Amino acid sequence: MKDLSVIRKRKRLPVLLHLTGWIILFILPQFLISGGLFKDERTTRIVLFNTFVFVVLFYTNYLWLVPRLAQKGKWFSFLVLAAALIVFLGWTSGKFYENLFAPPPEVRERIASSENRQPRDDHGRRRGEGMALYNFFITSFLVSGFAVGIRYAESSVKKEEEIKELEREKLNSELALLKNQVSPHFFFNTLNNIYALIEINREDAREAVLSLSKMMRYMLYESEQGNTRLSHELEFMKGYIDLMKLRLSDRVRLTVAFPEEYEDQDLPPLLFIPFIENAFKHGVSNLGNSFIDIALSAEDGEITFLAANSINRTGADAPRPTSGIGLDNVRKRLALLFPGRHELNINEQESIFTVVLTIRMRT
Numbered sequence: 001m002k003d004l005s006v007i008r009k010r011k012r013l014p015v016l017l018h019l020t021g022w023i024i025l026f027i028l029p030q031f032l033i034s035g036g037l038f039k040d041e042r043t044t045r046i047v048l049f050n051t052f053v054f055v056v057l058f059y060t061n062y063l064w065l066v067p068r069l070a071q072k073g074k075w076f077s078f079l080v081l082a083a084a085l086i087v088f089l090g091w092t093s094g095k096f097y098e099n100l101f102a103p104p105p106e107v108r109e110r111i112a113s114s115e116n117r118q119p120r121d122d123h124g125r126r127r128g129e130g131m132a133l134y135n136f137f138i139t140s141f142l143v144s145g146f147a148v149g150i151r152y153a154e155s156s157v158k159k160e161e162e163i164k165e166l167e168r169e170k171l172n173s174e175l176a177l178l179k180n181q182v183s184p185h186f187f188f189n190t191l192n193n194i195y196a197l198i199e200i201n202r203e204d205a206r207e208a209v210l211s212l213s214k215m216m217r218y219m220l221y222e223s224e225q226g227n228t229r230l231s232h233e234l235e236f237m238k239g240y241i242d243l244m245k246l247r248l249s250d251r252v253r254l255t256v257a258f259p260e261e262y263e264d265q266d267l268p269p270l271l272f273i274p275f276i277e278n279a280f281k282h283g284v285s286n287l288g289n290s291f292i293d294i295a296l297s298a299e300d301g302e303i304t305f306l307a308a309n310s311i312n313r314t315g316a317d318a319p320r321p322t323s324g325i326g327l328d329n330v331r332k333r334l335a336l337l338f339p340g341r342h343e344l345n346i347n348e349q350e351s352i353f354t355v356v357l358t359i360r361m362r363t
Contacts, residue, residue, distance in 0.1 A: 022055065049096070054139065054143050057089055058144075061143075062150065070148060071152070193244060194208045194212065208246055214239060227269070229265070230262065236273070237272060238256075238258065241276065241294065244276075252285075253290070271359075272296070274330045278355075279309040282353060285312040305356070307355045308353065308355070310351055311348070330344075341360040342358065
C-alpha cells in the first residue's frame with residue numbers, strides 16, 4: 001500500500017508542477033500587465049483565452065510533435081508542422097477573439113476616434129498596427145521552444161534513472177552470484193576438513209558436524225537478509241576457527257584477536273571468511289612449524305581485518321595462496337559494495353602471506 005501511495009504521488013507531481021508553472025509564468029503576469037487581478041470580467045476572459053491558446057500550442061508540441069518527430073531526428077518535419085501550428089492558432093484565435101471579446105459600442109467609438117487621430121507611416125499604416133500579431137508569434141516561438149526544452153530535459157532525466165536502475169539490478173545480480181559462490185566453496189572446504197578429522201577423532205568429528213550445521217543455518221537464513229551484524233559475523237568466524245582448530249597439531253601456532261568491545265554495525269556477510277579459509281589452507285604444514293594470525297578491529301567507523309600465515313609449499317605445483325575463487329570473489333564483492341571506501345593489501349613473501357583489509361563503513 002505504501003509503494004502504491006508513493007507511485008500516485010509521483011504521478012500527481014508533474015501535473016501540479018505544470019499547473020503551477022502556467023499560473024506563475026503566464027496567467028499571473030498577464031493580469032498584472034492588464035492593471036489588476038480579475039479587475040473586470042472581459043479582461044479575465046481574455047487572459048484565460050490567451051492562456052488556453054498557448055496551452056494547446058505547448059502540449060501539442062510537448063506530447064506529440066517533440067517525441068514523435070524532434071526526438072526521432074525528424075527536425076525538418078517538426079519545424080514545418082510547428083510553424084504551421086503557430087500560424088493556424090494565430091489565425092483561428094484571431095477570428096475567435098474578434099467575435100468573443102468585441103468591446104461595447106461606446107468603447108469601439110472611442111477606439112475608432114483614437115485610431116483616426118493616430119499618425120501613420122510612409123505606407124499609410126497606423127503606428128502600432130500588427131503589434132498584437134507580432135507579440136503572438138514571439139510568444140508562440142518561446143512557448144514552443146520551452147516545450148522542446150522541457151521534453152528533452154525530462155527524457156534525459158528518465159534515461160538517467162533507467163541507466164541507474166539497470167546498474168542497481170546488475171549490481172544486485174552480481175552480488176547474489178558472488179555470495180552464492182562463497183557458500184558452496186566454504187561448505188566444500190569445511191567438509192574436507194571434517195572428513196580428515198574422522199580418521200583422527202570421531203568424537204571431535206561429531207562436534208564438528210554440529211558446529212557446521214549451526215554455521216550453515218547462519219549462512220542460509222541470517223546472511224540471506226542482505227546484511228548482518230558485525231557481532232553475528234564475529235561469532236560465525238569464531239565458530240569456524242574453533243572447527244578448524246580441531247585438526248591442528250602442536251606445530252601450528254594460532255593466535256586470534258577479536259575485540260571484546262566495539263561498535264556493532266551492519267555489514268555484508270561472509271566478507272572475511274575466505275581470508276580465514278585461505279590461511280588455514282596454506283598456513284598449516286605437516287612437515288614443520290607454521291603459524292596463523294587472525295585479528296579484527298572496529299573503531300571510528302572503520303573495520304580492519306588482518307590474516308597472516310606461513311606458506312606451506314609442498315611442491316612446485318602447489319597452489320599459491322592468492323589463487324582460488326574465494327579471494328577473487330572477495331575482491332569483486334568489495335569493489336561492488338565499497339567502491340572507493342576500502343583498501344585491500346595482499347603481500348606474499350617467500351614464507352609469509354599477509355592480508356590487510358580496511359573498510360570505511362561511513363561515507
